[in-house]
Amino acid sequence: MGKKRKSMAIMVHSGTVDKLLPVLTLASTASTMDVETRLFFTFWALNALKKGGLENVKPPDFLRIGTDTMKEKMRKAGIPSLQKLLQMCKESGNVKIYACSATMELMDIKEEELIPEVDGIVGAATFMDIALDADVSLFI
Amino acid sequence: MGKKRKSMAIMVHSGTVDKLLPVLTLASTASTMDVETRLFFTFWALNALKKGGLENVKPPDFLRIGTDTMKEKMRKAGIPSLQKLLQMCKESGNVKIYACSATMELMDIKEEELIPEVDGIVGAATFMDIALDADVSLFI
Amino acid sequence: MGKKRKSMAIMVHSGTVDKLLPVLTLASTASTMDVETRLFFTFWALNALKKGGLENVKPPDFLRIGTDTMKEKMRKAGIPSLQKLLQMCKESGNVKIYACSATMELMDIKEEELIPEVDGIVGAATFMDIALDADVSLFI
Numbered sequence: 001m002g003k004k005r006k007s008m009a010i011m012v013h014s015g016t017v018d019k020l021l022p023v024l025t026l027a028s029t030a031s032t033m034d035v036e037t038r039l040f041f042t043f044w045a046l047n048a049l050k051k052g053g054l055e056n057v058k059p060p061d062f063l064r065i066g067t068d069t070m071k072e073k074m075r076k077a078g079i080p081s082l083q084k085l086l087q088m089c090k091e092s093g094n095v096k097i098y099a100c101s102a103t104m105e106l107m108d109i110k111e112e113e114l115i116p117e118v119d120g121i122v123g124a125a126t127f128m129d130i131a132l133d134a135d136v137s138l139f140i
Numbered sequence: 141m142g143k144k145r146k147s148m149a150i151m152v153h154s155g156t157v158d159k160l161l162p163v164l165t166l167a168s169t170a171s172t173m174d175v176e177t178r179l180f181f182t183f184w185a186l187n188a189l190k191k192g193g194l195e196n197v198k199p200p201d202f203l204r205i206g207t208d209t210m211k212e213k214m215r216k217a218g219i220p221s222l223q224k225l226l227q228m229c230k231e232s233g234n235v236k237i238y239a240c241s242a243t244m245e246l247m248d249i250k251e252e253e254l255i256p257e258v259d260g261i262v263g264a265a266t267f268m269d270i271a272l273d274a275d276v277s278l279f280i
Numbered sequence: 281m282g283k284k285r286k287s288m289a290i291m292v293h294s295g296t297v298d299k300l301l302p303v304l305t306l307a308s309t310a311s312t313m314d315v316e317t318r319l320f321f322t323f324w325a326l327n328a329l330k331k332g333g334l335e336n337v338k339p340p341d342f343l344r345i346g347t348d349t350m351k352e353k354m355r356k357a358g359i360p361s362l363q364k365l366l367q368m369c370k371e372s373g374n375v376k377i378y379a380c381s382a383t384m385e386l387m388d389i390k391e392e393e394l395i396p397e398v399d400g401i402v403g404a405a406t407f408m409d410i411a412l413d414a415d416v417s418l419f420i
Contacts, residue, residue: 011162013159013162013280102219106217124169125172127166128173129173132175137277
């Protein structure tokens with residue numbers, strides 16, 4: 001009998017690049033290790049799933065640098081862009097992206113505004129189900 | 141022999157509504173799934189456990205909207221208030237609320253200032269004990 | 281056959297005292313409970329691993345108090361300083377400190393700028409490996 005695959009669940013809450021970068025770095029790294037990864041986007045993070053959203057993710061206010069400066073720093077350090085990381089996640093087939101239904105109500109976001117990489121719109125009970133069986137659960 | 145009940149431990153650190161809403165939503169959702177949940181309030185989150193605190197939890201500074209506007213948005217989206225969510229947690233019997241003893245010293249908060257929903261004042265070792273045996277542990 | 285030791289993995293992301301205090305409190309508490317703890321410092325947290333960094337960790341902007349005031353509050357509450365907590369972690373032999381290699385590139389930090397308490401410079405795959413086998417994983 002085969003060993004159960006390892007899995008990770010992340011509740012993604014923050015909408016700034018310093019938080020979304022670790023989220024997508026962990027997810028893409030996990031995907032290369034054949035870890036089943038489920039990302040549940042809620043609150044500010046949901047803006048990154050809107051069409052054009054990921055390209056415009058900002059650094060946090062306290063950093064006082066612009067989005068383009070941050071992108072340039074990442075490029076120079078050899079770090080893939082958020083869009084590239086998301087693409088790597090999806091191509092692996094090991095990462096599912098979920099949008100939080102309650103946040104969509106709260107922020108008045110419609111399903112047709114979301115990028116096609118989103119695998120589904122789900123509630124907190126779905127996240128709980130996934131997290132309870134995951135080897136790693138994080139809130140970022 | 142019965143299967144061990146699933147459990148969740150959350151270290152609750154943030155004091156703003158965008159973080160306390162996921163905390164209490166996860167806890168109340170877990171409670172309906174018969175998951176034993178332990179919330180350990182520390183730092184800024186402890187203000188929410190003071191009498192009158194939960195009613196006055198603010199949106200984060202960067203949002204630049206008031207507490208009443210946020211409450212109205214939540215009401216329109218059909219999201220229960222933080223007080224209602226806490227009540228649901230407690231009525232389920234599956235959620236315990238702890239206050240961090242070191243934070244009470246640091247912020248000079250007295251036991252009599254806390255709401256009666258608090259089940260105990262405990263230290264970091266108690267959180268560690270709970271988290272090491274939990275199926276899900278989060279820091280929010 | 282002996283029982284496997286319990287373990288904890290923390291991805292340390294924040295660079296302010298309100299977040300680094302729980303990180304080092306949990307790590308030092310865990311170390312006294314013989315829990316193997318691995319701290320993976322990334323992003324803002326990496327500044328705390330630079331020589332002189334831990335002494336100058338600031339309170340978050342929204343608090344609007346200075347570093348010295350925060351230190352004095354901690355001292356009065358009987359809470360050890362961040363430096364003392366790190367020392368307790370290292371003396372226990374149960375805590376390893378890692379610096380994130382990608383962040384070092386991004387922030388242009390050189391290995392010789394780091395304090396000697398750092399056990400190694402590693403990538404996200406190392407964190408994933410550790411977290412997948414840990415009893416508790418947190419992002420702080």
